[in-house]
Amino acid sequence: MGDIIIKNGYVFDPINNINGEVMDIFIKDGKVVEEYDGKDAKVIDARGKTVMPGGVDSHSHVAGAKVNRGRIMRPEDHYQWVRSKTDIAHSGTGYTVPSVYLQGYEYATMGYTTVFEAAMPPLEARHTHEEMKATPIVDMGAYLVFGNNWFIMRYLREGDIEKAAAYVSWMLRAHKAYGIKCVNPAGVESWGWAKNVHSLDEPNIHFEITPCEIIRGLAEVNELLGLPISLHLHANNLGHPGCWEITRESLKIPSDLEPQMKIEGEQDFEKRTQTVYLAHAQFNAFGGTSWRDFESGAKGIVDYVNSADHVVIDNGAVPFGPATVMTGDGPAIFDLYKLVGGKWSNSDIELECGAGVLTFTYLKSNPVHSVQWAIGLELILMIKDMWKCILTTDHPNGGPFVKYPSLIAWLMSEKARNDTLETCHKWASEKSEIATIDRELDLYDVAIITRANPAKTIGIAYRKGHLGVGADGDVTIYDIDPTTLDSSNYTEIEKKFRIAEYTIKEGEIVAHKGEITSAPTGRIFYTESKVNEEIERDVLADVREWFKYYTLGFENYPVDERYLRRPTPIKVNMEG
Amino acid sequence: MCEVGQNKVVLTPIGNFDIPVEAEVISPDVFAGKSLNEIRELKVLQGPQKHKLSEFFEVSGEAGKTPTETTIVIEGDVDRVKLIGYKMSGGKIVINGNAGMHVGDEMSGGEILVSGDAGSWTGMDMKGGTIVIEGNAKDHIGCTYRGKWRGMSGGMIHIKGDAGNNVGGGITGGSIVIDGNVGAFCGIKQNGGLTVVRGDAKRAVGAEMSAGTIVVEGHIEWFTPGFELVDEVDGLEINGMSFEGTFLKFRGDYAEKSNPKGELYVSKEKNPEL
Ligand SMILES: [Zn+2]
Numbered sequence: 001m002g003d004i005i006i007k008n009g010y011v012f013d014p015i016n017n018i019n020g021e022v023m024d025i026f027i028k029d030g031k032v033v034e035e036y037d038g039k040d041a042k043v044i045d046a047r048g049k050t051v052m053p054g055g056v057d058s059h060s061h062v063a064g065a066k067v068n069r070g071r072i073m074r075p076e077d078h079y080q081w082v083r084s085k086t087d088i089a090h091s092g093t094g095y096t097v098p099s100v101y102l103q104g105y106e107y108a109t110m111g112y113t114t115v116f117e118a119a120m121p122p123l124e125a126r127h128t129h130e131e132m133k134a135t136p137i138v139d140m141g142a143y144l145v146f147g148n149n150w151f152i153m154r155y156l157r158e159g160d161i162e163k164a165a166a167y168v169s170w171m172l173r174a175h176k177a178y179g180i181k182c183v184n185p186a187g188v189e190s191w192g193w194a195k196n197v198h199s200l201d202e203p204n205i206h207f208e209i210t211p212c213e214i215i216r217g218l219a220e221v222n223e224l225l226g227l228p229i230s231l232h233l234h235a236n237n238l239g240h241p242g243c244w245e246i247t248r249e250s251l252k253i254p255s256d257l258e259p260q261m262k263i264e265g266e267q268d269f270e271k272r273t274q275t276v277y278l279a280h281a282q283f284n285a286f287g288g289t290s291w292r293d294f295e296s297g298a299k300g301i302v303d304y305v306n307s308a309d310h311v312v313i314d315n316g317a318v319p320f321g322p323a324t325v326m327t328g329d330g331p332a333i334f335d336l337y338k339l340v341g342g343k344w345s346n347s348d349i350e351l352e353c354g355a356g357v358l359t360f361t362y363l364k365s366n367p368v369h370s371v372q373w374a375i376g377l378e379l380i381l382m383i384k385d386m387w388k389c390i391l392t393t394d395h396p397n398g399g400p401f402v403k404y405p406s407l408i409a410w411l412m413s414e415k416a417r418n419d420t421l422e423t424c425h426k427w428a429s430e431k432s433e434i435a436t437i438d439r440e441l442d443l444y445d446v447a448i449i450t451r452a453n454p455a456k457t458i459g460i461a462y463r464k465g466h467l468g469v470g471a472d473g474d475v476t477i478y479d480i481d482p483t484t485l486d487s488s489n490y491t492e493i494e495k496k497f498r499i500a501e502y503t504i505k506e507g508e509i510v511a512h513k514g515e516i517t518s519a520p521t522g523r524i525f526y527t528e529s530k531v532n533e534e535i536e537r538d539v540l541a542d543v544r545e546w547f548k549y550y551t552l553g554f555e556n557y558p559v560d561e562r563y564l565r566r567p568t569p570i571k572v573n574m575e576g
Numbered sequence: 577m578c579e580v581g582q583n584k585v586v587l588t589p590i591g592n593f594d595i596p597v598e599a600e601v602i603s604p605d606v607f608a609g610k611s612l613n614e615i616r617e618l619k620v621l622q623g624p625q626k627h628k629l630s631e632f633f634e635v636s637g638e639a640g641k642t643p644t645e646t647t648i649v650i651e652g653d654v655d656r657v658k659l660i661g662y663k664m665s666g667g668k669i670v671i672n673g674n675a676g677m678h679v680g681d682e683m684s685g686g687e688i689l690v691s692g693d694a695g696s697w698t699g700m701d702m703k704g705g706t707i708v709i710e711g712n713a714k715d716h717i718g719c720t721y722r723g724k725w726r727g728m729s730g731g732m733i734h735i736k737g738d739a740g741n742n743v744g745g746g747i748t749g750g751s752i753v754i755d756g757n758v759g760a761f762c763g764i765k766q767n768g769g770l771t772v773v774r775g776d777a778k779r780a781v782g783a784e785m786s787a788g789t790i791v792v793e794g795h796i797e798w799f800t801p802g803f804e805l806v807d808e809v810d811g812l813e814i815n816g817m818s819f820e821g822t823f824l825k826f827r828g829d830y831a832e833k834s835n836p837k838g839e840l841y842v843s844k845e846k847n848p849e850l
Contacts (some may be wrong), residue, residue, distance in 0.1 A: 091624075
C-alpha cells in the first residue's frame with residue numbers, strides 16, 4: 001500500500017459526476033484522501049492523460065475447475081502467448097485460458113484492478129480459492145452457483161423461503177463466496193438425465209420445480225439477506241435461436257422486488273438499483289427460429305431494459321477470434337458441440353450443478369458469428385442509460401478479456417464498426433441494427449461500463465469504481481488526451497486501452513506501459529450474512545441429513561480462511 | 577567443406593549445448609541485412625537464460641540483403657538446438673550434421689537441408705517451402721502442435737530415412753514423403769494434403785482423418801478399423817508423383833465422420849491380409 005499523488009490528469013469518475021475535469025488525486029496508505037502536502041509521496045504528472053478508477057470486471061471466468069479444464073484441454077492456446085519471468089513477476093502462458101499468474105498481470109497491464117469469478121460451484125470452492133490465491137495483484141471474489149442446487153430446489157419447492165435464505169447464508173459463509181449465481185435454473189438438474197427445460201413453467205425432473213420458481217425464489221432470498229450484489233442470472237435456452245424472449249420473461253420475474261443492501265458500516269455510497277443482473281446478454285439475445293433465419297434479438301432485450309429500472313446487463317460480447325466456451329450450462333455446451341465439433345468436456349457436480357467446456361473460434365466469415373458480434377455491441381449502444389450495462393466478453397466465452405480494448409474501440413467509433421462490417425459476413429448488417437447506429441460512446445460512458453457500473457452493480461461502490469475520498473487507491477492512467485481524441489483513429493484507442501500508461505493498486509504502481517512494476521497480493525471479498533439462529537440450526541440439520549448423498553464428509557465441505565489471500569468479509573444483515 | 581562467400585553465413589557450433597538452446601533467430605529472415613557482429617549479438621534462450629548467439633556458434637561469412645538472398649550453413653551437429661528456421665519465408669539453411677527439434681516450424685518459403693538426422697516436430701505447422709532430411713527423423717514430423725487439429729498447410733517435407741510416430745498429424749495441405757518406415761498414427765487427423773510412406777507403418781494409419789490422401793507402399797502392421805475398401809487401382813499418379821504396383825483404395829475414417837473424404841492407398845502385394 002502506498003502514497004501517491006496523480007497530478008493534472010483529465011479525471012473520469014462517473015460515480016462522483018466528474019467528467020474530464022483536470023484534478024489531482026491524492027492517495028495515502030492505499031486509500032483516496034483529501035489533499036495533503038505529500039512530501040514523501042510519489043508524484044505522477046498525468047498532464048494530457050486520462051485518469052479513471054481502476055477497472056472492475058464483474059463477470060469473468062478466471063478460477064476454478066472449469067477454467068482449469070479449459071487450460072488442460074488447450075495446450076495449443078498456450079504455446080504462442082507467453083510472458084517471460086522477470087525479477088518480480090512469474091512467467092505465464094495462455095491466450096483464452098491464461099495461467100493464474102498471467103491473468104493477473106494481463107488485467108493489471110490493461111488497467112483492471114478488481115475481477116470477480118462469476119461461477120463457483122460449491123464443491124469446487126476450495127479449488128477456486130486456491131487459484132484466486134495464486135492470481136497476483138487484482139482483488140477478487142466469486143459468485144456461488146445455486147440455480148440447480150438440491151437443497152435450494154427442495155426448500156423452494158416447499159415454499160420455504162426462510163430456510164432457502166438460511167441455507168444460502170450458510171453456504172456463502174462456508175465457501176467464502178460473494179453472491180448468488182443462477183445458471184439455466186432447473187435445466188442443469190435435468191441434464192443429469194440428458195434432458196433440459198425449455199420454458200419458464202416447465203418443471204424439471206425429480207424436483208418438479210420450474211425455472212420461474214427458482215429465479216423468483218433466489219431473487220427473494222437475495223433481497224431477504226440484503227446481499228451486496230443482486231441475483232446474477234444466466235437465463236434458460238441460452239445460445240438457441242429465439243432465446244431473447246424467454247430472457248425478457250425471466251427479467252420480469254423479480255420486477256416488483258425492492259433492492260435491499262444491508263452492508264454493515266457502509267451507508268452513504270452508490271447503491272445498486274437492480275434486483276436482477278443478467279449475465280452475458282449477447283448469448284441470451286438470439287432472434288429467429290432456427291440457424292437459417294437467425295437474427296439479432298437484441299432489440300427485444302434492449303426495449304425491456306430501457307423500460308425497466310430493476311435490470312442491469314453485462315453484454316458478453318464477441319470480438320472475433322479464439323475463445324474457450326465454458327459454462328455451468330452443460331446442455332447448452334453440448335448443443336453447441338453437436339453443431340460445431342471441437343474438443344468438448346462435460347462434468348456433473350453432485351447435488352449442485354455441472355459444467356461444459358468447448359474450444360471455439362468466432363470467424364468474421366461466419367454469418368452467425370458476425371451477428372453475434374453485432375448483438376454484443378447493440379446491447380450497449382442501444383441502451384439509453386449506461387448505468388444499465390457493463391462491458392464484458394464473459395471471458396473466455398465470447399473471447400478473452402484482453403480483447404476489451406477492441407470492444408471499447410467499436411463502441412467509441414462508428415468508423416471502427418463500419419470498417420468491420422465491410423470485412424465480416426453481410427448478416428451482421430442485414431440481421432441486426434448495428435449498421436444503422438451512429439452513437440459513439442465517450443470516455444465518461446466507457447468509465448461507466450468498465451468500472452463505475454460494475455462496482456455499483458455488485459454493491460462494492462463504497463470502495464471500488466470511483467475516486468472519491470475513502471475509495472481504494474486503484475487508479476488507471478491511459479495515455480489518451482481527451483481534447484485531441486479522434487474516434488476515427490480507432491486502432492489508437494484500442495492500443496491505448498490495451499496497455500495502460502500506469503495502473504495503480506492501493507497507491508502502488510503495479511503496471512507501467514505493459515511492464516509489471518510490482519505484484520502485491522489482492523484481497524478476496526466474501527459475504528458473511530446473519531439469519532435467525534433457530535432457522536439456521538434447522539437448515540444445518542437438513543444439510544447434515546442430506547449429506548449422505550455427497551461423496552465427501554460434511555467436515556470437509558467448508559473452505560476455511562487459510563485458502564484465502566487477504567480475506568475480506570463483508571458483513572450483511574447483521575440483525576438477522 | 578563450405579566456402580565462405582557472399583550471401584552465406586557459416587555457423588560453427590562451439591558452445592556447451594547441455595540444456596537445449598532455443599534459436600529461432602537462426603533464420604534467413606533474421607540474418608538478412610545484418611552485419612556479422614549484429615548476428616553474433618542475437619539472443620538465444622538456454623533454459624531461462626538469455627545468451628548471445630556467439631556464445632554457441634562461431635559466426636563467419638556475410639548475410640545477403642534479403643532473406644531469399646541469404647544462405648545459412650551450420651557446420652556440425654545441432655541436435656540440442658531447437659527452432660532453426662522458425663517462420664522463415666525464403667533463402668536456405670544447410671545443416672551439415674544432425675538437426676534438433678522444431679526445425680522449420682511455421683516456415684512459409686525457402687529450403688532447409690539436413691545431412692544427418694532430424695529431431696521431433698520438424699516442419700510443424702509449415703505453410704510453404706521445402707525440408708529435406710537425409711537421415712532419419714523422430715516423432716511428429718510435419719505434425720501440428722499438441723491440442724491443435726489443423727497444421728501444415730503447404731510445402732514439402734522429404735525424410736530419406738525412417739520417421740517416428742504421428743507423421744503429418746492434422747495436415748491440411750502440402751506433402752510429406754517418408755522413404756523409410758514410420759511408427760504409429762501416421763496421418764492422424766489429416767484433413768487435406770498428401771502423406772506418403774514408402775516403407776512400412778505400424779498402426780492407426782489415417783486415424784481420425786477426414787480428407788486428404790495417404791499412400792503406404794509397404795506393410796501396415798495393424799490396419800485402422802474405420803476404413804472401407806472402395807476400389808483397387810493399378811499404378812498411382814498423385815501430385816506429380818507416380819507409384820507402381822496395385823493399390824487397395826480405402827475411404828475413412830468412418831470412426832470420425834459419417835461422410836469422410838480421406839483416401840488411403842495401400843500396396844496390395846505387401847498387405848495380403850487386407
Ligand atoms: Zn459467464
